[in-house]
Amino acid sequence: MRGWIISAPIAFAAALSSAFAQSGDASAIAPTASEAPVDPAATDETASELAASVEETDATGIHDPLEGFNRAMFKTNNAIDAVLLVPAAKTYRFVTNEPMRQGLRNFLSNAQMPTNLLNDLLQAEFERAGETTARFLINSTLGIGGLIDVAAKWGIAPHSEDFGQTLAVWGIGSGPYLYLPLFGPSSVRDGTGRIVDIATDPLFWISTDPAQYARYARFGATAVSFREPYLEQVEDIKEKSLDPYASFRSYYTQSRKRQIANGREDYEDLPEMGDELDEIE
């Protein structure tokens, strides 16, 4: 019985966090996310092995052999999103104003500091590790516990790191695209990274009741807080797209690629739009 009591809130909170994952990333954190490898040479091998076993990765770097499963999960998550997250986010918007919401996003992002710092270090990004530390110190003090992003105003922009990105930097290919129940768009690599992120969060290892509640509260707050700014955009994509599943897959893949490259634009692997089309036109 106690097991159920514990797992039910986890499931609920996880459900909440799913739509957030769907919508990409939070503006309060660095613009989100992606999939393709930073170092094509290092990752091609893994990718091509996987590709050879199932099907080809297309020109835009999408490899989705589990599409059937993924589409089913996408449908499930959308249903959960519509029933739980969207109403919660709308209510949240109604009872708060934008400065309050920005404050909460800042606070939650600030609490992500351990994950960011750990992965900055694992990627040997020492300058960014310094930025992460400085941001945490400045915002936790002058920024009143993280509510105000003073550091960004001083020119230390936020960024987000996770273990999936670290694996990518270490040369691990993304593997197949994976739409996770409750967590949304991911890949085999990034889903694995997510488990490590959960386990490396200090709060995970404290098992007192207050820590449990803090965890659930953070899950729920994160889900609603980061879903709210995307209410219109997600609605718009769903309305405009001929295939929302494919659209979200593309957004995730593209933005994750940029996130792994730490925001640097990589124009090299854009698909060709030149000569071949000249012939057809």
Next chain:
Amino acid sequence: MSLRFTRRIAALAALAALAASPARADAAAELFVGKMLDEANAIFQSEDRAARDKGVERLVDKYVDMNRVALFALGQYARQITDDQKSAYLPLFRRYSTTVYQDALADYSGQRLIVTGSVDRSAKDIVVASKIEGAKPGDKFAELIVSWRVYRGEAGWMSVVDAGADGIWLAVEQQSQFKSVIADNGGGTKGIDALIAELKAKVGN
């Protein structure tokens, strides 16, 4: 270590730096996008969505090579489209894609974009970057980079073929959608028929 050896190493290092440096900028493409953004910025000042939409449509018609984007969006199926399908598909795509641009640019009300640089993928294929003018650190769009992919055709004629925000490109995403729709409907000309039908339904024709 002899001086000559050191010098040789220095020369090699300089060469390597040259080779590794990103492709050169393209002044003409930057000017082209700058001119487009000047016109766009005038449109962005208006708060009236209908007026803005009209302005964006005019700009898209003037600067974007819609037919090229339309064919790109078909991916490998571009080689299979029949002439009849093409004459139905191209105008539908133009209408559809225009609304996508209108929505994507809806957030920039009151903002101005300015060119910040460019990278040549080749002499014909240039990416021009732009940012919100005067954004202060910590502002909502302070870190945002809006990129414009410029294609240089015969005789130096230029057009925009894709737009990206923070590494997410519109035409790349459209190709993802369209290929998926075509493949799910049996691929080939049959799949393209299905795509045309869905586009018709979307733009209300």
